[in-house]
Amino acid sequence: MNMNNIVAIFKKQIRDTLKNKTIFIQFIMFPILTLIMCNTVKINEMPRNFFVNLFATMYIGMAPLTSMAAIISEEKEKNTLRVLMMSNVKPYEYLLGIGSYTWFACMIGAAIICIPGSYSPRERLVFLSIMATGILSSLLAGAAIGTFSKTQMMATSVTIPVMMVFSFLPMMSLFNDTIGKIAKITYTEQISQMLNHINSLPPRYSSIAIMAANILLFAALFTATYRKCGLE
Secondary structure, rough: OOOOHHHHHHHHHHHHHHOOHHHHHHHHHHHHHHHHHHHHHHOOOOOOOOHHHHHHHHHHHHHHHHHHHHHHHHHHHOHHHHHHHHHOOOOHHHHHHHHHHHHHHHHHHHHHOOOOOOOOOOHHHHHHHHHHHHHHHHHEEEEHHHHHHHOHHHHHHHHHHHHHHHHHHHHHOOOOHHHHHOOOOHHHHHHHHHOOOOOOOOOOOHHHHHHHHHHHHHHHHHHHHHHOOOOO
């Protein structure tokens, strides 16, 4: 593994994101929205950290997934990946560079979302640990979609419905028991439950099992799409 290649891709993506407003806005939209809502909307008997938990879950379901899919599909379409491979950049080095960049950018957003929450220092650390796990799940899902898609438009058409399912199911489950039963098998619902019961952590074994199953599923999907479509 050549760390220089990974670092170079990381730096390249920083420059590209500053030029690509579509991806950049994914990283800042929900953190800014959380700050605004927490400081302007006050409702009697509102659950503790309601907006923080709500937008944190939606952020996990949207930002990492859409960003990862958009980055990979765009570079496939523009043949940037082919140039990188010809420059002796291995596929896993490219994925580590893009993945680590997206994870780091999303963690900055997660830290901003955490700011208005009424958490103790320990709870803030737990909050960020939960977010880090959820972001990893979304990164793998986005990588699978981006690798499978031949063009960025195709990636967008696939990403939108997937993103809406993972982002809005936890919110809809608050108002509908049937949806809640379905949502339990998704990682975003488990993230939502863990954030809402952050004081009672460690989480139940069922939550850990569902999270692990989601990560393994997305990893398997990525592996399958990689072997079928490849990044070569």
